[in-house]
Amino acid sequence: MSKTLLNVRDLETKFFTQDGVVHAVNGISYHVDEGETVAIVGESGSGKSVGVMSLIRLIASPPGKIVNGSVVFDGQELMDLAEEDLRHIRGNRIAMIFQDPMTSLNPVLTIGRQITESLELHMSMNRNQSRERAIELLDLVGIPAAASRLDDYPHQFSGGMRQRVMIAMGLSCNPQLLIADEPTTALDVTIQAQIIDLVDRLRKELGMAIIWITHDLGVVAGMAERVIVMYAGFIIEAATVNDLYAQPHHPYTLGLLRSIPRLDEAHKERLVPIDGLPPDLLDEPSHCPFAPRCEFVIEKCWQENPPLETVADDHLSACWRDISEIRLELDAGLAGGAA
């Protein structure tokens, strides 16, 4: 087993707004090994982004505040680090690429200046060295005629090309951990596939670990080794990717998988959406956050929030119900529906 690179314990982030306290991330714990790809899955507002932004303290404060938790990166506690020291980790050892390549690049600076920035900040390269390296990086991410495009502005690039530029910026200092915050969401499907292939290839070449945030389970299956499912600021299930798809333990994960089409399905069934809306994060979570939408809810779900427990090897789930009961109920329900 390889070495643990990142270890997150009980991370808790809240936003103190005029309407009340938003419980964005409620004590999540996970770890990322060196060179491993971990996917964090969840719908909008489930705390995926806030969770990873909290790792390197990028939460806008105020109103956001990391109330609790420990983030140990390569043996170093990031939560106790001074802002100044943390700056040397951001972009250098932990890099981040963002969701929308259209807005994540500064419109008034050339691509070259934006890529060379972190090189000058962290590697103390001079202008010529950093330009050389920037050309190398743009080549690496597959931008043609890299040398000539260095002096272009972001608006002269297409969306997919901009995301490549973002990736080049992320990779510039050879980070140990790359956080990809829905990097393919704003792109069309063919470009998505290219970007995923690109990141996967670069990971193998450069040997970095990746946290890949997405709400697309299809993307996850292709590249991640482990998957963390988040709901309403909680981790509700975590497993290796094959396990999660074959043996989902949480009703929410089950619901997610039933709501996407499968190629291996024998007969064409209707896709089953999950009813209802995600919970209001302003409410203090006291019961299972998924209970209002859960088909398999029992009395206990309303009384106490289930803890994340080991249900199988390398498989954690937070549910009071036993998965075998749920499967039985599900089969019976389906049979009833067909009759």
Place this chain on the structure above:
Amino acid sequence: MTSTTADQPLSAAASSALSSRSPKTFLTVTLERIRTDAMTVGPLLFIVLIGLLALLANPLGNLLVGVDPNRTNLDAALQPPLLPSMARRLVGLDHGVADSLLEVSGGVTHWLGTDSLGRDQLVRLLHGARISMLIAFCAAGIAFALGTTLGMLAGFLGGKVDDFILWLINTFSSLPTLFVLILLTSIYKPNAILLTLFLGFFGWIGAARFTRGQVLQIKTLDYATAARALGASRLRIMWYHILPNTIPLIIVLIMVEIGTLVLAESVLSFLGFGVQAPQATWGSMLAKSGDFYFLHDPTTGNRVAWHLIFPPGILIFLTVLALYLLGDGLRDAIDPQLRVDRQG
């Protein structure tokens, strides 16, 4: 220039061809847009002309007239402009007037006449332009350096800093600026430098408020967060990432502010609280000429001082108008939405 596509293979020849392709920068795009707009180009040329005249006040004055702006000659006081009578002499209409004017002035060509102390009006207008424009531009410089810095700090740092700067802005904007300026300038008889400082110190509020608003908006954008994720320091994000994005609109504001400051300087000088005599500014020239406006020549019955009041008045009017129009045109060129309205 050849149009090159991005996926062309990169050979040595191609790379040199590519590097000669200049990307469209903000400046070139803006220039392209205002080039066709007469209401912007006209004022721009006018401001450049005034600027050149002001810069070349000394050589031009020496070339055309050849006297010092503060040289008095009471014999030639309140001379009418030489220009029309010289023109008439050239076409052979009149010989006496031009010659007698030149005789009185001792051969000095007062093309635009003289004031009550016999000082040359044209030379004083040129030097006045220098002082007026210098004060307005420098005061605007101070106001915007102060305003953008404070606005940036308030918007970016937020919290207590923001509260304090907002309090400062509100306090300053509740002061009746003109009265405070009159009070200050009556206590400290100002020279050009002191007046510039006063005007600059009271002019920063607009810039601060505007910059704060812009920064509040920009700092929440993804690229500001992305810059933090790259490990850039706060100072670097403010200076390198956010400021360049506010510059276009700040340029527009500066134009309008300079116009306002030209006016403010004139008003103060007109009221006698501006730059002190004998130094010429447009405002003080205008103020002086008011005393003689109703004076009539006993023999001809003509007003003797009309040439003192109109040139500085018209110059102030045109300069301020040109600056406002320029600001307006630039705003239209910079803001695409406004541009569409104007073309439609």
